[in-house]
Amino acid sequence: MIVPVTPLDFGRRAFKLYPDRLAVVDGPLRLTYRDLAERTYRLAHGLKAAGLRPGDRVAVLAPNTHTMLETFYGVPWAGLVLVPLNTRLTPEEYRYILTHSGSRALIADGRLWPLIAPVAEGLPLILVDGDAPPGTLAYEDWLSRQSADPIPLDVPDENGLITLNYTSGTTSRPKGVMLTHRNTFMNAVNFLLHHRMAITDRYLHTLPLFHVNGWGDAWAVTAVGAVHVMMSKVEGQxxxxxxHQEGVTALCGAPAVLNMLATTPHAPLDHPVRIATAGAPPPAALLQTLAQEGIEILHVYGLTEVSPWITVSEIRPEDHTLSPEALAAKMSCQGVEQILAGEVKVVHEDGTEVAHDGQDLGEIVNRSNVVMAGYYQDPEKTAEVIRDGWFHTGDLAVVHSDGSIQIRDRAKDIIISGGENISSVEVEDVLYRHPGVYEAAVVAVPDDKWGETPKAFIVPKPGMTVTAEELRQFCRDRLAHYKVPTSFEFVEALPRTASGKVQKYVLRKPYWEGRQSHVN
Incomplete structure (x- = not known):
């Protein structure tokens, strides 16, 4: 008999094979895989008893706690669809997602309840992890009253939804990305293979679980019986x-998290640590710094719409003859297609592949089992990005002679100055090499002569002083002069999404009010 594939099967296996092994560390709380299984069954039984039926949506608003983790098992184990909510939205954005998704239940962390309370009224079931306000139920009390009897895993259709993940809205409403059991299973296996997860690993959840299901870590860590180390708030120290204290061996995070680690004073490592990074091209200088610390970096690339990993910066044996600078530069590439990510290529507008010369620019496209089922209730937007069986990412890239893909920019972030294309990523990479730069973001601003020119926003390293003229000369020594920012602005922090991506549209917006840009 052919059984549908699902990442929940990793839970079934771990519950059976590793019942007495440590599964979750959340502050002083320790849960074994037997405990996690029992809580999964209680949650599934309770949701069913509350009248929810297969396919119903359950929204969850929580930081990276053990409760958030167990919803990735208990909710779909009951045949329901999980809707993980970004913890940094406005009440109106929560209202839109709850309404658009048709969520019939909400599980919220008590610390975040005030964010969603104004728009949660009317849901049939509201569970609050912590002190329960009127009209809600205390999650732990409610869970303790549910049956802990095991529920056989039954996923009737691997192409059915397991999660509905809403992308961060920029100029429009958030889009609901429909991810299936098959999508997420394939991605979780890619996570296992390329991040080399093993039973001895202790994995730190720095990446928000609401962000594309923690890139698949919610299920992949369990698959090998490793330990989930939860972290509600990401801070360097x-x-x-x-x-050091929990013996963490692996984690995931955007380049901003890597930068936080690199710049926070700390004791030397006494054991190996692997970090998978994505979300924005990591500066080569940052990768080189962490490599010197003894941290192994895995650079991956993807989007919510592809579950989300599709490429990996593959370091081959012959690459270890490269200089540290050259090796870091290669690691900063998005790399080659992952083992279960299907076909990834870079194409011109007419669909022909770009030359593998590191210069010919095109768009990254993907055809695979990790491509979403579509945008929920939005066939027009779905048709815009999935054409002739290929998902169009909107990311512009080149391909090197070894087949490695390297992003030059998002289509919307390319700067077109006097008819010349300027990669904001290329300029940022140079700025990150300056010893006084902690963070950098480059965007297009209007210019009467050239149409638009690069502007750099700089966060200086603590305790260091850097000037615009110093940075301008630094760039002129390393870039074609038309690529050098025409202005610099020093800021305390860059606007970011909850997953660490810089919100360049926020930086651009004040300069383009009432003017026509080549992007929205």
């Missing part, structure tokens, strides 16, 4: 403390 707290990360280093957990790495």
């Amino acid at each position: 707290a990360m280093w403390d957990l790495i």
Whole structure:
């Protein structure tokens, strides 16, 4: 008999094989895989008893706690669809997602309840993890009253939805990305293979679980019986403390998290640590710094719409003859297609592949089992990005002679100055090499002569002083002069999404009010 594939099967296996092994560390709380199984069954039984039926949506608003983790098992185990909510939205954005998704239940962390309380009224079931306000139920009390009897895993259709993940809205409403059991299973296996997860690993959840299901870590860590180390708030010192105290061996994070680790004072590592990074091209200088610390970096690339990993910066044996600078530069590429990510290529507008010369620019497209089922209730937007069986990412890239893909920019972030295309990523990479730069973001601003020119927003390293003229000369020594930012602005922080991506549209917006840009 052919059984549908699902990442929930990793839970079934772990519950059976590793009942007495440590599964979850959440502050002082320790849960074994037997405990996690029991809580999964209680949650599934309770949701069913509350009248929810297969296919119903359950929204969850929580930081990276054990409760958030167990919803990735208990909700779909009951045949329901999980809707993980970004913890940094406005009440109106929550109202839209709850309404658009048709969520019939909500599980919220008590610390975040005030964010969603104004728009949660009317849902049939509201569970609050912590002190339960009127009209809600205390999650732990409610869970303790449910049956702990095992529920056989039954997924009737691997192409059915397991999660509905809403992308961060920029100029429009958030889109609901429909991910299936098959999508997420394939991605979780890619996570296992390329991040080399093993039973001896202790994995730190720095990446928000609401962000594309923690890139698949919610299920992949369990698959091998490893330990989930939860982290509600990401801070440099707290990360280093957990790495040392809990023996953390692996984690995931955007380049901003890597930068936080690199710049936080800490004791030397006494054990290997692997970090998978994505979300934005990591500066080569940052990768080189972490490599010197003894941290192994895995650079991956993808989008919510592809579950989300599709490429990996593959370091081959012959690459170890490269200089540290050249090796870091190669690692900053998005790399080659992952084992279960199907076909990934870079194409011109007419669909022909770009030359593998590191210069010919095109768009990254993907055809695979990790491509979403579509945008929920939005066939027009779905048809815009999935054409002739290929998902169009909107990311512009080149391909090197070894087949490695390297992003030059998002289509919307390319700067077109005097008819010349300027990669904001290329300029940022140079700025990150300056010893006084902590973070950098480059965007297009209007210019009467050239149409638009690069502007750099700089976060200086603490305790260091850097000037615009110094940075301008630094760039002129390393870039074609038309690529050098025409202005610099020093800021305390860059606007970011909850997953660490810089919100360049926020930086651009004040300069383009009432003017026509080549992007929205």
